[in-house]
Amino acid sequence: MGDPLNAREDAAEALGMVARAAGPYLDALPHLPVRDATHAHLLKDLDGPLPEAGDGTIAAIADLLRIGTRAATHSSGPRFFHYVVGGATPAAQAADWVTSLLDQASGLWLTSPFAAQAETVVLRWLKEMFGLPASHGGVLTPSATFANLTGLACARFWWAGQHGVDVTVDGLVGLPRMPVFSSGYVHPSSRKALQLLGLGRDSVRTLTRDDAGRLDVDALDRELASSGPAVLIGNAGEVNGGDYDPLDELADLAERHGAWLHVDGAFGLFAALSPRTADLVRGVDRADSVAADGHKWLNVPYESGVAFVKDRSFLGRAFGGWNAPYLPEPDEEFVNYNNLGPESSRRARAIPIWATLRAYGREGHRAMVERHQDLALRLGRRIAEAPDLELLAPINLFIVCFRYRPPGLSEEALDDLNRRIGEELIEDGRVYAGTTVYRGMVAFRPAIVNWRTTDEDIDLLASVIRELGARLDRTP
Numbered sequence: 001m002g003d004p005l006n007a008r009e010d011a012a013e014a015l016g017m018v019a020r021a022a023g024p025y026l027d028a029l030p031h032l033p034v035r036d037a038t039h040a041h042l043l044k045d046l047d048g049p050l051p052e053a054g055d056g057t058i059a060a061i062a063d064l065l066r067i068g069t070r071a072a073t074h075s076s077g078p079r080f081f082h083y084v085v086g087g088a089t090p091a092a093q094a095a096d097w098v099t100s101l102l103d104q105a106s107g108l109w110l111t112s113p114f115a116a117q118a119e120t121v122v123l124r125w126l127k128e129m130f131g132l133p134a135s136h137g138g139v140l141t142p143s144a145t146f147a148n149l150t151g152l153a154c155a156r157f158w159w160a161g162q163h164g165v166d167v168t169v170d171g172l173v174g175l176p177r178m179p180v181f182s183s184g185y186v187h188p189s190s191r192k193a194l195q196l197l198g199l200g201r202d203s204v205r206t207l208t209r210d211d212a213g214r215l216d217v218d219a220l221d222r223e224l225a226s227s228g229p230a231v232l233i234g235n236a237g238e239v240n241g242g243d244y245d246p247l248d249e250l251a252d253l254a255e256r257h258g259a260w261l262h263v264d265g266a267f268g269l270f271a272a273l274s275p276r277t278a279d280l281v282r283g284v285d286r287a288d289s290v291a292a293d294g295h296k297w298l299n300v301p302y303e304s305g306v307a308f309v310k311d312r313s314f315l316g317r318a319f320g321g322w323n324a325p326y327l328p329e330p331d332e333e334f335v336n337y338n339n340l341g342p343e344s345s346r347r348a349r350a351i352p353i354w355a356t357l358r359a360y361g362r363e364g365h366r367a368m369v370e371r372h373q374d375l376a377l378r379l380g381r382r383i384a385e386a387p388d389l390e391l392l393a394p395i396n397l398f399i400v401c402f403r404y405r406p407p408g409l410s411e412e413a414l415d416d417l418n419r420r421i422g423e424e425l426i427e428d429g430r431v432y433a434g435t436t437v438y439r440g441m442v443a444f445r446p447a448i449v450n451w452r453t454t455d456e457d458i459d460l461l462a463s464v465i466r467e468l469g470a471r472l473d474r475t476p
């Protein structure tokens with residue numbers, strides 16, 4: 001077989017094979033176990049020596065479909081509640097195929113005006129959905145980690161400028177440590193961004209007023225009085241209980257002390273879509289930079305994130321300007337998005353976002369946000385009714401923090417039992433949810449962010465945890 005040039009005729013047939021497999025797979029998805037018990041065996045089929053001549057297009061794709069449709073974690077189905085993992089709406093999923101079909105190099109206007117224009121349009125739509133001023137700059141990123149990196153790179157550029165240094169040109173040499181403050185809700189990806197930026201993971205000081213990690217606003221006020229120019233990280237949606245930092249108060253402090261406010265709204269920014277929850281993100285429009293995810297609550301396929309920056313010039317100053325003679329100069333109208341973010345060559349990830357917003361609009365996505373909150377509240381009712389379940393944090397969004405709690409066990413025994421239920425749950429595979437430690441207690445924290453999830457899936461989650469709990473409680 002060899003040279004793909006000899007396989008020109010196979011391209012459409014291979015795509016047809018994928019399309020024909022898609023129907024049965026998607027029909028089965030709502031009922032498949034999250035992880036098929038045969039997956040470990042199937043993973044072996046991926047292995048083997050590097051092919052010399054190759055099996056040809058059709059054989060390779062047939063094999064991939066055979067293995068993948070069963071070995072894949074069915075996390076895009078309705079029963080995956082671990083971490084915060086969204087699904088893919090029908091329009092977004094199809095558009096993702098279109099993205100692959102068109103295979104655009106979307107870093108430069110010249111290589112794809114289509115992808116660049118789609119990005120400009122979806123950035124405008126997203127700002128409108130989130131209540132951010134139209135004048136904000138923005139760029140699509142592979143994830144919220146990269147969006148935090150993007151926002152914090154702009155913060156770093158600003159902060160170094162306060163010390164008279166152009167960090168893009170000269171780096172951090174000779175500068176003091178950048179002061180960064182947050183609550184206990186700060187996500188590891190913000191620390192990762194700081195570590196990548198040469199600022200150090202532990203440059204964040206967390207100022208908390210309780211064991212859940214809530215922000216101590218007064219302590220922050222005092223710190224800022226003497227810190228010099230500083231960066232604040234506000235957390236719009238924390239992963240254990242779904243709580244929010246008070247963004248309006250953070251914005252007040254940032255204004256009063258001349259600090260940069262970055263908001264990590266990976267999933268939580270979507271609260272802006274519903275009047276029920278919009279109060280949680282009040283003040284986010286005043287932040288200097290904001291990060292969010294597409295592959296979580298927007299329900300577009302991996303990978304998808306977005307960063308917004310109030311003063312759009314910071315994006316170009318933090319990421320552009322490599323001074324290479326073959327690259328174009330920055331331009332406001334014919335935007336080269338690779339000037340505005342951490343990537344150079346990049347996928348046209350605007351396309352699935354465009355499609356899902358075109359297909360379902362602001363209303364459709366608002367309905368999804370509200371349905372997920374309703375499902376979380378339903379789970380809350382199941383927990384309240386069950387004598388052996390205990391809710392640990394108020395439900396404000398789609399995260400439900402609770403534990404299995406039969407009578408008569410010590411805190412230590414409860415932690416151990418819940419940990420064992422967590423391990424067993426993954427092995428069982430009917431539903432997926434992970435454990436965390438919340439206020440010192442081992443707890444479950446399912447996150448309901450998949451458009452496919454229904455009442456039955458939620459009830460199943462509660463009943464499987466109770467079933468496993470009852471069994472493991474008897475067999476310590």
Ligand SMILES: *Cc1c(COP(=O)(O)O)cnc(C)c1O
Nearest residue numbers: 143144145187189237264266293
């Ligand atoms: C998931 C998450 C991130 C990181 O997002 P990725 O898309 O996984 O990189 C950052 N912050 C919060 C609050 C998150 O939930």
